[in-house]
Amino acid sequence: MTHTIPGARTFLDAGGRAPLRAAARAAFIQALDEGWADPRRLHAEGRQARALLDGARAAIASQLGARTEEVFLSGSHTASLHAAVRGIARGRRRAGRDVVVSAVERAAVLQAADFVVAQPGGAGPGRRVTVAVDAAGRVDAAAMIAALGAPGVALVALQHANGEVGTVQPVAEIAGVARRAGVPLLLDVGASAGHVELPDTWDVLAADPGDWGGPGGLGVLVVRPRVRWSPDWPADDDAWFPGGVSVPTALAAAVALEHAVAERDSTDARRRALVDRIRTTVAATVPDVEVVGDGVGRLPHVVTFSCLYVDGEALVTELDRLGFAVGSGSACTSSALEPSHVLAAMGVLTHGNVRLTLPPSVTDDDVDRFLAVLPGAVRRVRDLLGVGDL
Numbered sequence: 001m002t003h004t005i006p007g008a009r010t011f012l013d014a015g016g017r018a019p020l021r022a023a024a025r026a027a028f029i030q031a032l033d034e035g036w037a038d039p040r041r042l043h044a045e046g047r048q049a050r051a052l053l054d055g056a057r058a059a060i061a062s063q064l065g066a067r068t069e070e071v072f073l074s075g076s077h078t079a080s081l082h083a084a085v086r087g088i089a090r091g092r093r094r095a096g097r098d099v100v101v102s103a104v105e106r107a108a109v110l111q112a113a114d115f116v117v118a119q120p121g122g123a124g125p126g127r128r129v130t131v132a133v134d135a136a137g138r139v140d141a142a143a144m145i146a147a148l149g150a151p152g153v154a155l156v157a158l159q160h161a162n163g164e165v166g167t168v169q170p171v172a173e174i175a176g177v178a179r180r181a182g183v184p185l186l187l188d189v190g191a192s193a194g195h196v197e198l199p200d201t202w203d204v205l206a207a208d209p210g211d212w213g214g215p216g217g218l219g220v221l222v223v224r225p226r227v228r229w230s231p232d233w234p235a236d237d238d239a240w241f242p243g244g245v246s247v248p249t250a251l252a253a254a255v256a257l258e259h260a261v262a263e264r265d266s267t268d269a270r271r272r273a274l275v276d277r278i279r280t281t282v283a284a285t286v287p288d289v290e291v292v293g294d295g296v297g298r299l300p301h302v303v304t305f306s307c308l309y310v311d312g313e314a315l316v317t318e319l320d321r322l323g324f325a326v327g328s329g330s331a332c333t334s335s336a337l338e339p340s341h342v343l344a345a346m347g348v349l350t351h352g353n354v355r356l357t358l359p360p361s362v363t364d365d366d367v368d369r370f371l372a373v374l375p376g377a378v379r380r381v382r383d384l385l386g387v388g389d390l
Helices: 022-034 044-064 077-091 107-117 141-148 171-181 247-262 264-285 312-321 341-346 364-384
Strands: 071-074 098-102 128-131 153-159 185-188 204-207 219-223 289-292 302-307 353-357
Touching (some): 022 044, 044 071, 044 219, 077 107, 077 153, 077 219, 098 107, 098 141, 107 153, 128 141, 171 185, 247 264, 264 289, 264 302, 264 364, 312 353, 312 364
Antiparallel strands (some): 302 353
């Protein structure tokens, strides 16, 4: 069955699944013809597929500041994060069982941490040590440094920037202490790779091609050779992710990343200005609204605000009816539209949440039209809920 989306649409929900870049689409189609064979096979077709796959890994490595042999491809960003937490925690179980995280990490990281610390064996029971954040969503660096310096820590996990509110974390400060303490740092760049320059102070890095305009169904995990790890899954030629990945998908992801990085400076300036306009205009035109996240130390394309006396699902539905695709709730659990654990950790308003992640193709007109309809949409939802006069 074919489903079509009627009318003119404006897509403002590119976090984790941006529109596929034209160059990535072309690379994918070409690789369907040239890289369809099993890259493990020794015949000419298999060797050609292997060459394309190795080329994709080399291109991704170059853009992420890594060596080709450090890059491993998975089936999703979630799979990368799960494998990293599980594999490293198991590999370092003699050093300790605790996993240190910030309160605003992705649900995949928090759930993986809970999973590994509950496993039997090692040096006694483990703990997930959760470090608080401030009202902007920035982790308490001093508290995280103290936590990772305690005895028995296997791993510290930190996002480069929060994909829900855009706030950039103090990675360099924490990474330096982690290195001296001998605790590996897992850095989640799923919301920032391809959008801003990445730090080079990490031991393990997880990136999401879908976020930079590559195809879905692929994740990237980069592991430095110094990191001790041990799989809790069956052995395979592809040690981290048994079975391998689609060659066309990998090539398309690499091409998309190259284009995203090449255009990064120009798209940064334009989208940062648009986000500034959104933050200012929403605060001025929508009553009882809270614009959240750091206004300066942030990603260039992410903005989130919450509206008092508004149901988030109803507001998303009303904006969708008007032709605007936006996000709501936690960026990693938004299909359920549950209250955001990120906003809750920040201590800010969680009701009536709208999250915009602007794709590179966004225009001034897109933003102007959104800002023009938003106050009326909020008012109608409040009226429907019977709270319009509060």
